[in-house]
Structure formats: structure tokens, C-alpha cells
Amino acid sequence: MTLLTVRGLSVDFLSGVRAVDGLDLELAAGRVLGVVGESGSGKSVTSLAVMGLLPPDARVTGEVRFDGRELNGVGQRTLRGLRGNRIAMIFQDPLSCLNPYYPVGFQVAEAYRAHRRAGRRAAHRVAVRMLERVGIPEPERRARAYPHEFSGGMRQRVMIAMALCLEPDLLIADEPTTALDVTVQAQILDLLRDLRERSGTAIMLITHDMGVVAGLADDVVVMYGGRAVERGTVRDVFYRPRETYTKGLLACVPRVDGPLPVRLPTLRTPVTAAGEASEVTV
Template sequence: MTLLSVRGLSVEFRSGVRAVDGLDLELDAGAVLGVVGESGSGKSVTSLAVMGLLPDARVTGEIRFAGQDLTGLGQRALRRIRGNRIAMIFQDPLSCLNPYYPVGFQIAEAYRAHRRAGRREAHHVAVRMLDEVGIPEPDRRARAYPHEFSGGMRQRVMIAMALCLEPDLLIADEPTTALDVTVQAQILDLLQGLRERSGTAIMLITHDMGVIAGLADDVVVMYRGRAVERGAVREVFYRPRDAYTKGLLACVPRVDGALPLRLPTLQAPVEEQASLETPEVTP
């Protein structure tokens, strides 16, 4: 069953910059959709448009969630969905967490914002969620402040906050950025485990093709605000059709071959690319 359907989405800012241009994508309930592309391709703007967090931009097209068109809703109606049925993990957890309040309080307040719950019940939920995302001594750490956590632990706090209301859709915008490979693997395992237990659909936004390969079912490749390729991850990775997708994949270091001395680049828009050549490497 289709949970999120985006048709003809365009986002234009007051400066005249069109960050997203006629984007289509679909995400089924319980599935993981990877949205991949280099910085500036429109990935994060797409996620903010879905969340209704671009009040100063001109957003056109159709965004349907569980059959309801979100683009026609007012801010009050959106707030009832945002955080409740659609949650988001932002790129930088430290900038998203309030430095003046303990993390447990912040998770509890997110829960109370959508549930008629008392402080004691909300605190218990916060501690339980910290435990579920693998933070040791959750009762004690709930009283700690964001600066007392490592980058990986802060990301776990953000995941706990996003999932405390058991949303139908989780949008993860670069959830492993600036994390070392060990912590990155832990975060991906955490997302996969939560998906399997709760059935939450995940829209995973990243520039890392390895992250997509490890977690996503389907992938949409974005370039200049457009989807240049889409399909099952295995199909796109092993038989890419678009020149830009081939370029992204060629930039991924491989353990079974030599690393190119010069990475391939695109000299023109994707639709004008007849082919993308990778220079030979002399050992």
C-alpha cells in the first residue's frame, strides 16, 4: 500500500532558485526509500516540503500521505500530522536539541505535544525510548544535557524523539553524517531494527551510496532537483541507466578493484550526456 505519494513537486524560493523541479516519488508502508544525490541536488528541500516546513517558498504539486493531500492543509492541521504520524531526524542533532533542557525532558515534551499525557507518563516514555535506542543507563542519561552526549548518542536521542509517537513515516535526513564508520553502522542497524519491529516506513536521504545499499529497498537518484533514475536498489546499483547514476557509483571506493586516479565528472546536464567515461588506471 502506498503511504507517501509525491507528484510533480516543485519548490521555488523567493530568490528565483528552483531547488526541486517536477519530482515524483512513492513510498510504500513499511518500506525504505533512499533518496540520493550530491549536495545541492534538492534532497533536503524535498523532505522539508513533505513536512510542510517551507513557509517562505512556493511549493506546487501534490504530496499525498495516507491518501490525504498535505499541500492543501493549513498549519494547524499540519502540526497534528507532523511529529505525530510523520517524524523527521535532521542532519545535525546538536543544533536541533535545546542546550538548556535535559534530553529526557525534550523527548517527553514531544510526546506531550500530541498526547494528553501527564509529566510522569511522558517521562517514563522518554526513558523507555532511550533504552530502546541503545543508550545505557537511560534513567540517569535522561537527566543529561545534549552537550554531554557524543555525536552518535545525540543521533540516538533524535531517533528516540522521532519514534516516541510511533509514526507511520520517518524521514531521516543524512542520519549518519559526521559519524565514524562504526557509529554509522550502529545507527543503520538501529533504524533497520526499529523498522522491523514497528513497521515504520523510512525515507532515507543521503549522499552516501553505501548507506543506501545497506538499508533501502528502492532508490531515487536526484540531480538538479529532478529524479534522473529510480528503481529497486539492486537494479539501479548493478544496471544503472543514467550517466549521473553511473558517475555516483564510480566515485564509491571498491575493495575489489583499483581506485580511479581521477573521478568522473559531468560537464553538462544529465539529459545531454550520451555517456560517462571513466579513465583507465595504470597500476
């Protein structure tokens, strides 16, 4: 069953920049969709458009349907009822997304209370249980700690616990492993994989790391200049890429079975903001 459908999505800002240009994508329940591309390709803007979190100067056109319901243009009250409850998001920088003035357990519990109308004690028990589920040691004690007392990997785990406490149908993970060492990256990906297997949650994985996509996603959409330039299953895109840009992204991944390329391929394509062609090394 298709859970999320995006058709002809475009996002324009008052500055004249078109960040997303006629994007189509689909995500079925229980599947993982990797949305990949370099910085500025429109990945994060797409996720914010789905969540209804773009600033007022953004003009969003096209369809964004979640579980058959159109989200583009609905009121904030409706979106607040969905966000965190049926659609959750893990943001790129957990430190800036966590409130430094409140313990992490309180923040996880507040997300639960906002949608379940639970009491403080019941919500606290849920928060501790979720912190334990994401692998934070001594969860009862660490629930009373503040964000600055956690490492980057542990803060990301807190964000995942906050997203999971309501068992959403759709989880949007925006660069969930950025700035983490490879060991912690693997642990975070294992958490997301476990979430998908245990809860059947669909995941939209926003990343520039093709290795992360290979390890977690079922399907891939490759974005460049706000557009989808290639799409398919992970196997098809990785082993039979059609577009020059996709081949360039794959060439950027170091391989243990071959030398690094002397020169990365150059793609000549229109830049959507200015409408003029330019050469871009990928």
C-alpha cells in the same frame, strides 16, 4: 499500500532558484526509500516540503499525498497534528535541533506529551524507555543530562528516540549518519532497520552515501539539479545503472576489489537555476 505519493513537486524561492523541479516518488508502508544525490540536488528541500517546514519565501506546487490526504496547501494546525505523530523527521545536525537549556529526557517527553496529552510522569517513563531502546546506557540517569554532555552518535540516538516515541507511520531521516564514525554509523543503521522490522515504519532515507543506501534501502531515487534522473530497486540501480550521473556516484564509493578511478566521469547537463549547460564532475 502506498503511504506517501509525490507528483510533480516543484519548489521555487524568491531568489529565483528552483530547488526541486517536477519530482515524482512513491513510498509504500514498511518500505525504505533512499533519496540520493550530491549536495544541492534538492534532497533535503524535498523532505522539508513533505513536512511543510519550508520558509515563507518558498513556493511549492504539485501534489504531496500522505495516506491518501493532500498535504500541500493545508493549514499549519493540520500539519502540526501530523508532524511527530504520524510523520517524524531526524534532522541532519542533532546538536542544533536539541534545545541546550533542557535535559534530553524532558525533550523526548515533551514530544510525547504534545500529541498524547499524557502527564509528566507517564511521559518521562516513555522517554526513559525510548532512550533505553535506542541503546543509551543508564537511561534513567542520562535522561537528566543535557545535549552537550552527549557525543555526536548519542545525540543522534536521542533524535531517533524523539522520533520513535509516537511510533510514526513515516520517518524521514535526513543524513542520519553524517559526521559519525563507521562504527556509530552501523549502529544507527541497525536502529533504523530494527524500527522498520518491529513497527512497520516506512522510511525516507536522505543521503549522499551510496553505501548507506545499499545497507538499508529497498528502492532508490537518484536526484540531480532538483530532478529525479534515475529510480528503481537497490539491486537494479547498483548493478544496472542507466544514467551517467548514477554511475559517477557509484564510482565515488571505494571498493576493496578494485583500484580507485584515475578520473571520475564528467556529466554535461543543464543547471536549473541559470538554465545554462555546465560540466560537473561527479
